[in-house]
């Protein structure tokens with residue numbers, strides 16, 4: 160079992176994409192491509208193209224990492240604060256949130272010292288909080304989470320007066336957990352899959368840094 164850390168995943172994404180992303184794309188582009196690849200993933204999933212589905216999903220993870228990296232958000236550091244062995248909305252393990260209720264998070268308290276050290280362990284913890292057998296998998300649900308993530312960045316940028324970086328940090332942590340739920344549901348290890356596809360560079364052009372240029 161591989162033990163890639165969140166930091167390593169973010170670093171790999173930065174090594175391949177940070178330079179071209181900074182040169183070519185503004186924040187709205189990053190969100191646009193993030194959503195585009197999510198839509199492709201949903202489409203391939205519907206058509207049951209397994210390998211294509213995984214690649215599309217991983218490409219969307221790469222665009223998500225681009226957003227996280229651009230804002231210099233330390234996902235590895237904020238995740239245990241948001242998810243310290245419990246759901247930040249109901250504070251239970253496993254989660255007992257009622258469906259279809261607008262959720263408001265609560266203070267989760269201090270993370271314990273035995274927090275996950277790598278992506279595989281994080282996936283296991285998320286499986287404990289949100290057992291995939293209890294999840295009714297809705298293909299389109301991830302899109303509403305993507306929308307919420309995007310919205311939090313728009314609010315952050317457009318707010319006048321004091322900005323709260325914590326709002327977007329929480330949105331990033333919540334979105335990442337949704338991703339882990341999907342990988343749990345698919346019974347795939349995010350770290351293993353991500354490094355399989357990206358370890359030698361961009362999986363489209365094969366270069367590090369990437370030399371692709373998207374104009375759509």
Ligand SMILES: [Zn+2]
Nearest residue numbers: 246249254256
């Ligand atoms: Zn909950």
Ligand SMILES: [Zn+2]
Nearest residue numbers: 361364369371
């Ligand atoms: Zn490329």
